[in-house]
Every structure is written in C-alpha cells, then in structure tokens.
Amino acid sequence: MLAEFDLIRRYFTPGGTAGAESRGMTLGVGDDASLLLPRSGHELAVSVDTSVVDVHFPGDAPARALGHRALAVAVSDLAAMGARGRFCWMALTLDAQRLADEHAAEAWLAGYARGFMDGCARWETALAGGDVTSGRLAISVTVMGEVPAGQALRRSGARVGDVVAVTGALGGGAGGLELWQRGERDLDHPLLRRYLLPEPALEAGMALRGLASSAMDISDGLLADLGHIRCASGVDAVLKVDALPLADGLGAALGADEARRAALSGGDDYELLVTLPPANLARAQQALEAAGIALTAIGRCVAPGEGQNAAEILETATGGRRGWQHFTSPDPAPTEPPR
Ligand SMILES: Nc1ncnc2c1ncn2[C@@H]1O[C@H](COP(=O)(O)OP(=O)(O)OP(=O)(O)O)[C@@H](O)[C@H]1O
Ligand SMILES: Cc1ncc(C[n+]2csc(CCOP(=O)(O)O)c2C)c(N)n1
Numbered sequence: 001m002l003a004e005f006d007l008i009r010r011y012f013t014p015g016g017t018a019g020a021e022s023r024g025m026t027l028g029v030g031d032d033a034s035l036l037l038p039r040s041g042h043e044l045a046v047s048v049d050t051s052v053v054d055v056h057f058p059g060d061a062p063a064r065a066l067g068h069r070a071l072a073v074a075v076s077d078l079a080a081m082g083a084r085g086r087f088c089w090m091a092l093t094l095d096a097q098r099l100a101d102e103h104a105a106e107a108w109l110a111g112y113a114r115g116f117m118d119g120c121a122r123w124e125t126a127l128a129g130g131d132v133t134s135g136r137l138a139i140s141v142t143v144m145g146e147v148p149a150g151q152a153l154r155r156s157g158a159r160v161g162d163v164v165a166v167t168g169a170l171g172g173g174a175g176g177l178e179l180w181q182r183g184e185r186d187l188d189h190p191l192l193r194r195y196l197l198p199e200p201a202l203e204a205g206m207a208l209r210g211l212a213s214s215a216m217d218i219s220d221g222l223l224a225d226l227g228h229i230r231c232a233s234g235v236d237a238v239l240k241v242d243a244l245p246l247a248d249g250l251g252a253a254l255g256a257d258e259a260r261r262a263a264l265s266g267g268d269d270y271e272l273l274v275t276l277p278p279a280n281l282a283r284a285q286q287a288l289e290a291a292g293i294a295l296t297a298i299g300r301c302v303a304p305g306e307g308q309n310a311a312e313i314l315e316t317a318t319g320g321r322r323g324w325q326h327f328t329s330p331d332p333a334p335t336e337p338p339r
C-alpha cells in the first residue's frame, strides 16, 4: 500500500486552484492549514460528519459510493441551513490490514477518490485539506458553506400554525439498507441509490430561504428529527402519517407497514424537513418544482402539549422505534473485509 504522503499526493490533491469551485482558497492541500478568503456579506456555515464502517455504511460497499456518501451526508447539513457549498476537509482512517493487497488497495482508493472528488465538483465543495491515519475504516468530513448574512435556515423558527413539510420522498435510505442486508448489490436499484448514493438537497435549501421558518435534514429519521425542531422552536406537531411521501418501490420491497416505519424512523434519507407559514407553502412548492423537487405538507405545528395524541399514534405506527440514536440503536453486524 502507498505511504501516507504518496497517497495524499496521488488521490487527494485536486489539480490546480483555478477551478470555479476552488475560488476563495488561497492555499489548499499541502501545508499545515488551508487559507481561505470569506466573501463579504456572507456567513460561513460549518459542520462535521463522521461515517464509520458497519455503523454508517457496510465495509464491502463499492468504494466509489463510500466516497460519494461520506461527502453527501456532510453537505446535507449545509443544505439544511440554506447554504451553498464552498470547501471541505476529509479525515480518512484506513484499515491497512484490509488494504494489504497492493492492487486491491489502489483500486479501492481510486474508486473512493473518484466518488469523493466527483461530489466535490458536483456540490461546489472544493477539497481544502484533510488527514490520513490508519485504524478502523472511518471518514470524517468537515464542510464549509456560505449563506447571505441573516438568511440561514435554523431549527428554532417554527411557530404554532406553521405547516410541516418534507422534500422528496422518505424511507428510501432505510429501504436501501434493508435490501443491501438481503443481498441486493445493484447500485442502479433506486432504493440502494437512496442509501449509498444520497443527493444532498442543496437547491431546495437555498430556494427555501426566506420562505421556511425552520429546517433541518433528516438523518436520524423523521420523528427523531422533528423532535429537534419541536424542541428548538418550542412547538409541538401533529403529523398526517398517510400523507408521508414514500420512496418509489418502498412499499413493494418492504410491505406497507415496514415502508411507513422506514419513512417515520428509518433515517438515512437526507431530505429536508421544514416548517413554513401556511401563506408561503404554495410559493415554496413552486420554487422547488422549478428544480424538479417535490415539497409535501405532512402536518402542522401546534401549541406545546397539543401534539401528544399524535405522538402516541406514531408510537403505535412505528412499534416504538423513534429513530436512530448512537449507543441505544442496535449495533449492526460487521461486514466481511473486501478481498
Ligand atoms: N462532540 C461535539 N462537540 C460539540 N458539539 C457537538 C458535538 N457533537 C455534536 N455536537 C453538536 O450537536 C448538534 C447536533 O449534532 P448532530 O451530529 O446530531 O447533528 P445533526 O445534523 O442532527 O445530525 P447528523 O450528524 O446526522 O448531521 C450540532 O449542533 C452539533 O454541532
Ligand atoms: C451499516 C449500517 N447500519 C445501520 C445504519 C443506520 N444508521 C446508522 S447511523 C444513522 C443516523 C445518521 O448518523 P449520524 O447521526 O451519526 O449522522 C442511521 C440511520 C446505516 N446507515 N448503516
């Protein structure tokens, strides 16, 4: 396997700094730190997300998908803030034992780097630096985006009477994980794509600035994540479970009950969960439609305490599973190392 610095030079040093996506980066990969020029009138949105083998992704998933996914889930937090991507940093922990075979190691790294770098170009998030270490396979991605000052979407702006809405469709992430565990390996399968090749809702987040009263991305599951908005905003919520937009093919793959459960508490969807004053809903739907994205109303914000009955109904609908929480969710079975 290549030594640390050869590996960085070969796979993670973007060619040149003239590209549109690297504008504002005075110094990128290669020094002790990167140097950036913030744009005046903008706030920086910064977030870090760690993906660990067997916890967030199966170790035997295609390397290219892992590069794509690690960046996508981090960029999704920028989308949730209504920010656009600018830069990212990638801390990669590689399992040297699993990459002992030189050819296999190079094929894995080339695929991984392609998935990650394609994502950098696609989401205008230039790789500005990182870290490479050895240990259990894990990828930690810091993203930095920007948003016109004062316009970021927060979790704390929901008000009683606001509509609760979601972009796209739900349950596909959990559905894809379930299919992967059943042995499905076709990355063109729409549900597998939702799990392994998620698309951060950047366009939607930016289009919702000034229209949504609060927003976040759905990583842990709709119910768990709605809980964060409720808590940050001091409101309760009532959901129309029958109105949830389900990912294509989810019902056929999992059955109706499991499909609803996946949409409510499965997680890994990386859609946006937003609240809006009712008067803004139609305008927001039109704005997103122009980008080919659906925005579906699924409930209402109500006064604290008034959502309780709905919570009980949801508890029943999900068999008590409210979403992903590290340390309390079951440990997934480890996967076989790739050979
Ligand atoms: N180790 C930590 N130190 C300081 N703040 C943290 C730490 N871990 C999480 N946080 C903060 O807690 C909040 C919730 O973190 P969390 O990782 O759950 O974000 P999220 O967007 O809800 O989920 P995801 O990780 O799926 O993007 C964020 O504001 C985050 O910055
Ligand atoms: C192999 C495998 N098993 C289980 C899951 C499910 N899962 C793990 S962490 C998480 C929430 C988001 O993580 P975080 O809150 O750390 O961003 C979810 C839904 C998965 N993705 N892969």
Ligand SMILES: [Mg+2]
Pocket (backbone or CB within 6 Å): 076, 077, 080, 216, 217, 218, 219
């Ligand atoms: Mg988030």
